[in-house]
Amino acid sequence: MSESNTPKRRVLGSNVPSGATPNEEVPSNHENVLLCPICSESMVSLSQLNRHIDDIHSGSDSGVLSSSSSPAPPASGSPVSPTPPLQKAPMNREFLNGSVSRWLKNNFENVVETSPLTSPQKRKTVKLDLLDKNKGFSLSESLTSPSTLNVFNDSDGTKEKDISKSPGKPPTASASRNNVNRLSRSHWQQPSSVSTDYCADQTCHRVLNIKNGKVNCRKCGLLYCNEHTYYKARLKNNDTIPKKPEILYEPSKEGTWARVCRSCYEGKPEDNEPLTNDLTSSFKKQRQIHNDQKELHRNKVTKRFIKLVNLHSDYYLSTKTNPDFWFSSSSWTVSRVLDEEKQIVGLENWQHDSQVQACPLCFSNFNFFTRRHHCRVCGRIVCDGSLNDKQIICSMDVPLNLFLNNKLAHLNFSPLVVQNMKELKEIPDDNEKFRIRCCNDCKDDLLHDWKSSNDSNRDVYSSSSEIFKLYDQLFLIKKNIHGLYPKYEKLIHSYQVSGDLDEINKLRIKLMSFLRDFESLIALFKKSFFVLTKQNVLKPSDDLSSDIQKLVNNIHQSTTTYLQETLINIKQLSNVLKEKEKNELKAHQQYVADAAVKNIESNNVGGSEEDSIQSPLSPSSLSPKPLPSQILEPDLTKRQIRELREELMVMSEQKFIIQGLIEKVTKSRKFDELAPLEENKTELDRNIQDLERKLGEFGF
Amino acid sequence: MTLNLLKTSSVYYNKLFVDPPATGNATGSSAGVTGRQSSVLPGSKAKVLLVDENTTPIISMCYTQSQLLSNDVILVELIEKQATLNPMKHLQCVCYLKPSAESIQYLIRELKNPHYNSYQIFFNNTINKGQIEKLAESDEFELVQSVVEIFQDYLIINDNLFTTSPLKFQQQLNGVGGNGKLVDVSSSVVSLLLSVKKCPVIKYETNSKELRKLSSEILYAINSNSNNNLFDDVNSKLDTPPILLLLDRKNDPITPLLSPWTYQSMIHELIGIQKNIVKVGDEQLTLSEQSDSFYKDSMYLNYGDLTDKVQKYVEEYKTQTKQTSTENLQTKNLADLKNFLIKFPEFKKFSSNVSKHLNLVSELDKMINQQHLWELGELQQTIVADLESHSSIKLKIHQILDNYTPPQQQQPQVTSTLNKVKLVLLYALRYENTNKPENETDTFINKLSNPNLTSPPPTLSQLLLLRSFKKYIGISRNRTDSRSTTSSSRNSTDGVGLFNGKKFNQFFNKSLNNNSNSNQPDNIYMQHIPKLYETLTSLIQEQQSPNNHQSQNTTDQLTTLVPEAVTRQFGSATSDSIQDIIIYIQGGVTYEEARLIHEWNNTTKMKLNIIIGGDTILNSSSWLDNLCDLVNAAETNVSQELPNHRGQLRDLL
Numbered sequence A: 001m002s003e004s005n006t007p008k009r010r011v012l013g014s015n016v017p018s019g020a021t022p023n024e025e026v027p028s029n030h031e032n033v034l035l036c037p038i039c040s041e042s043m044v045s046l047s048q049l050n051r052h053i054d055d056i057h058s059g060s061d062s063g064v065l066s067s068s069s070s071p072a073p074p075a076s077g078s079p080v081s082p083t084p085p086l087q088k089a090p091m092n093r094e095f096l097n098g099s100v101s102r103w104l105k106n107n108f109e110n111v112v113e114t115s116p117l118t119s120p121q122k123r124k125t126v127k128l129d130l131l132d133k134n135k136g137f138s139l140s141e142s143l144t145s146p147s148t149l150n151v152f153n154d155s156d157g158t159k160e161k162d163i164s165k166s167p168g169k170p171p172t173a174s175a176s177r178n179n180v181n182r183l184s185r186s187h188w189q190q191p192s193s194v195s196t197d198y199c200a201d202q203t204c205h206r207v208l209n210i211k212n213g214k215v216n217c218r219k220c221g222l223l224y225c226n227e228h229t230y231y232k233a234r235l236k237n238n239d240t241i242p243k244k245p246e247i248l249y250e251p252s253k254e255g256t257w258a259r260v261c262r263s264c265y266e267g268k269p270e271d272n273e274p275l276t277n278d279l280t281s282s283f284k285k286q287r288q289i290h291n292d293q294k295e296l297h298r299n300k301v302t303k304r305f306i307k308l309v310n311l312h313s314d315y316y317l318s319t320k321t322n323p324d325f326w327f328s329s330s331s332w333t334v335s336r337v338l339d340e341e342k343q344i345v346g347l348e349n350w351q352h353d354s355q356v357q358a359c360p361l362c363f364s365n366f367n368f369f370t371r372r373h374h375c376r377v378c379g380r381i382v383c384d385g386s387l388n389d390k391q392i393i394c395s396m397d398v399p400l401n402l403f404l405n406n407k408l409a410h411l412n413f414s415p416l417v418v419q420n421m422k423e424l425k426e427i428p429d430d431n432e433k434f435r436i437r438c439c440n441d442c443k444d445d446l447l448h449d450w451k452s453s454n455d456s457n458r459d460v461y462s463s464s465s466e467i468f469k470l471y472d473q474l475f476l477i478k479k480n481i482h483g484l485y486p487k488y489e490k491l492i493h494s495y496q497v498s499g500d501l502d503e504i505n506k507l508r509i510k511l512m513s514f515l516r517d518f519e520s521l522i523a524l525f526k527k528s529f530f531v532l533t534k535q536n537v538l539k540p541s542d543d544l545s546s547d548i549q550k551l552v553n554n555i556h557q558s559t560t561t562y563l564q565e566t567l568i569n570i571k572q573l574s575n576v577l578k579e580k581e582k583n584e585l586k587a588h589q590q591y592v593a594d595a596a597v598k599n600i601e602s603n604n605v606g607g608s609e610e611d612s613i614q615s616p617l618s619p620s621s622l623s624p625k626p627l628p629s630q631i632l633e634p635d636l637t638k639r640q641i642r643e644l645r646e647e648l649m650v651m652s653e654q655k656f657i658i659q660g661l662i663e664k665v666t667k668s669r670k671f672d673e674l675a676p677l678e679e680n681k682t683e684l685d686r687n688i689q690d691l692e693r694k695l696g697e698f699g700f
Numbered sequence B: 001m002t003l004n005l006l007k008t009s010s011v012y013y014n015k016l017f018v019d020p021p022a023t024g025n026a027t028g029s030s031a032g033v034t035g036r037q038s039s040v041l042p043g044s045k046a047k048v049l050l051v052d053e054n055t056t057p058i059i060s061m062c063y064t065q066s067q068l069l070s071n072d073v074i075l076v077e078l079i080e081k082q083a084t085l086n087p088m089k090h091l092q093c094v095c096y097l098k099p100s101a102e103s104i105q106y107l108i109r110e111l112k113n114p115h116y117n118s119y120q121i122f123f124n125n126t127i128n129k130g131q132i133e134k135l136a137e138s139d140e141f142e143l144v145q146s147v148v149e150i151f152q153d154y155l156i157i158n159d160n161l162f163t164t165s166p167l168k169f170q171q172q173l174n175g176v177g178g179n180g181k182l183v184d185v186s187s188s189v190v191s192l193l194l195s196v197k198k199c200p201v202i203k204y205e206t207n208s209k210e211l212r213k214l215s216s217e218i219l220y221a222i223n224s225n226s227n228n229n230l231f232d233d234v235n236s237k238l239d240t241p242p243i244l245l246l247l248d249r250k251n252d253p254i255t256p257l258l259s260p261w262t263y264q265s266m267i268h269e270l271i272g273i274q275k276n277i278v279k280v281g282d283e284q285l286t287l288s289e290q291s292d293s294f295y296k297d298s299m300y301l302n303y304g305d306l307t308d309k310v311q312k313y314v315e316e317y318k319t320q321t322k323q324t325s326t327e328n329l330q331t332k333n334l335a336d337l338k339n340f341l342i343k344f345p346e347f348k349k350f351s352s353n354v355s356k357h358l359n360l361v362s363e364l365d366k367m368i369n370q371q372h373l374w375e376l377g378e379l380q381q382t383i384v385a386d387l388e389s390h391s392s393i394k395l396k397i398h399q400i401l402d403n404y405t406p407p408q409q410q411q412p413q414v415t416s417t418l419n420k421v422k423l424v425l426l427y428a429l430r431y432e433n434t435n436k437p438e439n440e441t442d443t444f445i446n447k448l449s450n451p452n453l454t455s456p457p458p459t460l461s462q463l464l465l466l467r468s469f470k471k472y473i474g475i476s477r478n479r480t481d482s483r484s485t486t487s488s489s490r491n492s493t494d495g496v497g498l499f500n501g502k503k504f505n506q507f508f509n510k511s512l513n514n515n516s517n518s519n520q521p522d523n524i525y526m527q528h529i530p531k532l533y534e535t536l537t538s539l540i541q542e543q544q545s546p547n548n549h550q551s552q553n554t555t556d557q558l559t560t561l562v563p564e565a566v567t568r569q570f571g572s573a574t575s576d577s578i579q580d581i582i583i584y585i586q587g588g589v590t591y592e593e594a595r596l597i598h599e600w601n602n603t604t605k606m607k608l609n610i611i612i613g614g615d616t617i618l619n620s621s622s623w624l625d626n627l628c629d630l631v632n633a634a635e636t637n638v639s640q641e642l643p644n645h646r647g648q649l650r651d652l653l
């Protein structure tokens, strides 16, 4: 680790021998040394410098200057104080004053200083190594020489002589170099003097002796074999309870490395959640500040706009009747209007032509062709955007009635304006009066509120809204199914002999009707947005734009997969229930049979028993009521309805899957497989019709 | 936090799509000064996922489309196409972006001109204060519900294998050693460290200039408060500081040159894996430890065990097919059909998986025979692991180069130019320190250049590499150079360093195979042990027994950097034990090394946690290309002026 020994060698990709050590070479001539222009700290790369400036010099410039002029404190050891996110970070003096090289060097010095070679304490932790030749990689027990047991060391400095012979006996305090850190041993399991001790590890349980070892776990104190105390953890005494010492985990330099058993090693509290860093609140705080400022600004802009409308209405109304206002009594002149406009904006905001050489919006330079124009709302000088190639219209001479129509008619205008609103709105757009020059920024500010209130409804009329209307319905049903399914599952799994089937039935009927709705909605969805091509393949309708097609496809795929999976899950649950009922039936029959045997032997009950085995029925059917093979319209029992419904459900589900198969087979043109499938589908259809007829009004 | 990358990604998935963070109501509710609350349509949770070109592969490698669909993500869009998106105010938008300047710019535009109902923003790395301020400023309509950093600026290949974020095309053009790349790699590694909550001691190979810069970059990122001190508490539950081990591929050029013999490695070597996707014919096959349990169980198996396992898999499939097959549909009754249909999705998955692996293994078999890999692989191992004498090795190389006819065959066996070049390079590397006339590298190069023997002839850059690699790739140099004054000692150092495979192999096989079921402990094709093994062993041994002089050589080669947070927690005595190691190989990692780590993790009793990664995953061809590029760049000196022409140059030469 000592850098001076680093062999000089060439590195691939450079002809320059790079033998120098890191701390020497940071300011080497072969590399471009970058210095921070503010604090002259040297940087390895440009990006590092960028970040450095972001981190250290962003914001509070004064702090930089003052601290960089102060004498440099020692660069080592002073920990960076944690800064709360997004507050201005306090200056990190270490960064400001040390150069990177010094700072790096410091780290190297730390390494050298703490090098294991110079630390006598380290030398003792030899035999804890699992990768130690004798233990880590060889599973062979015979290689474990007894000597490794005899000189086992904890890094707390206590040297244990011959622990295999006298485990549990606390060593004399004098052996300990560091009494403060010595772990308490009063809780240690003492080796039995009469009987054999066994390793406390559940999977091991081997006899503890010299060969296997006999070691106390420093944490729990139990006795283990060598192999099962092959773990290390940092521990400390819990000093808060002086009478009953307890060993705690201490994952820091305060903790003492000690030998522990596996369960103590694995029981160490762990941080199992990957890191996430939620910046929402600081984001929202900043957004608040910005939006408040913008809001203030917009209020100012709106107030000016109101005054401008008042002014121009007055001007328009009082001059329209006698266009020849030279002779009118009114005192309106063009220059008076301009003066008043300046007053509204504020003279301090009204830019002088000489101040501005280029349009602030498009950066075009003003000249004979690109003329200066004053925005009457903010007072800035802008161009009219007619000549720039950036497709921004920097400013426009806007007829005020454009603003008044719908958009800004509700503002708090003067009574004169309110009274004449109707007339003002009807001023033709090409009228020379009643218009103001307005820049693009001010237009956005003026229309901001109107826009945001209108924006959310914007795509209601677009092609996607129909799609989402259906999707929302599908989503709602899905949510219902999501709510019911776990309940249903739980009921079935907890169902016990002669339990309440009513609840289960109710839930199933609900679930099934939801699924039916879901299925018909999917069908509707398909009908609305898909077309069948000549090759019999379903495909999003061509009327839709390509990304809407993608959307429609995805929705279709996700919903059909969901339907299929849910159906299969429900089917499997029904099987579970059936299985349970079958078992119950058997138990009941057994009971009946036993009773029969106990009764008169000549009584012939055998026949009826066989019958009921052939048709496994639920307990409620045990009353002698055989399942009729022909139509039973009016008097279906609850159970029969349930069974028929269940059968119907299975059939529909199969039909659904078969349909999917048919689609697939058609797509892949495996027509030889098509025929049996079609056949199956017809059979299923027949069955379904049959069942529906049987169920009659009790169908879903 | 154990080093378990797949678990990390699934937790992040939940954060993204299932259980998004609370929308920070505590401070957010007062926002409605103007009453501009985003009007969330009741009931609708349909989501659009907005990604950028950096996060697209991250998402697509971890999560499947049907997974996304099942969480109501019904649309995935690229933020780069922001301007052309369709407004869909019904959709809630989940943004998953890398905090690059470009993506932030697009996001700002999106927020100023929103297409969706509301926004939940996730960044896959740390975002700086300036960026967040800009975003806050642009959210005029207050549509952002949450801003969260999660840390996944890297690709998860296996549970224990990652690569740093792929570079954009533009960045690739800017050259290999550029600072831009360095910073990208650094921030990618930093995001990995954060996601697994590790603030590590950094150790890097001292001889690598690239690594020195990289390590300083990483240390700076950890120490500086640009990350809001995220690193300060991540180690709080650890007893011992984790280690970030930075290695340079150039210090082990051998491992990626050899033909590997385990499943995942072979697929990459012989067919090629791109972001966990393999193209066989015109089929695209996805390899995923997560969703394919057969692959999970077989990815590290050697070829012999693999073929056995595939055979069993096929037999299992056959028995199931007999019970339920589509052909039986017409003959069997409805009950059977019912059974089949219920199992149908499951069954279909099974059958497609069987055909996938059958497809892969037969492709591998084809390639092995086509390239005569049985012979070639044995010879490769013989060269690097010193299994036979120098003269007998030379004889065998001559045979290969002469396209000899093997005893039982009629036709001469022609080895591809590429494989010949690799073989000669292996030889040249191995006998680098053997002087003429024993060293016959030149003779081999001459044979390679003979168009009668080798067609097509090797490219000029390949020949250049063979002739002048010595200047650039140091193998045992770290050892020999320090004694280079006594050149007589050179020969005695042969077989040290990279080529002590045999020595380690006995050690390695004995221990590892006790646990694995491998019935081929002396597999001739797996004699070479990557240098990584030696590095790790001595690193761990050195930590445990610092005055063991045998390991001194290796520790000399590593330089250590300790972040302040580590010193604060553990004091300056940082080298007392190792439990977690994160390895990053600059220049590319191999699947073979990932397998080594997998075996190591599963064999050590004390639960050593190791994960490994690199900037890319190499196979022998891509490594040879990279070597050619490096040597070419240095020799022709075009690297400074025309870095982006290097690839073209390689093809030309």
Ligand SMILES: [Zn+2]
Pocket (backbone or CB within 6 Å): A036, A037, A038, A039, A040, A041, A052, A053, A056, A057
């Ligand atoms: Zn500075």
Ligand SMILES: [Zn+2]
Pocket (backbone or CB within 6 Å): A217, A218, A219, A220, A221, A222, A260, A261, A262, A263, A264, A265
């Ligand atoms: Zn214990």
Ligand SMILES: [Zn+2]
Pocket (backbone or CB within 6 Å): A199, A200, A201, A204, A205, A206, A224, A225, A226, A227, A228
């Ligand atoms: Zn035991």
Ligand SMILES: [Zn+2]
Pocket (backbone or CB within 6 Å): A359, A360, A361, A362, A363, A364, A382, A383, A384, A385, A388, A394
């Ligand atoms: Zn302009």
Ligand SMILES: [Zn+2]
Pocket (backbone or CB within 6 Å): A372, A373, A374
């Ligand atoms: Zn003017």
Ligand SMILES: [Zn+2]
Pocket (backbone or CB within 6 Å): A375, A376, A377, A378, A379, A380, A438, A439, A440, A441, A442, A443
């Ligand atoms: Zn303006």
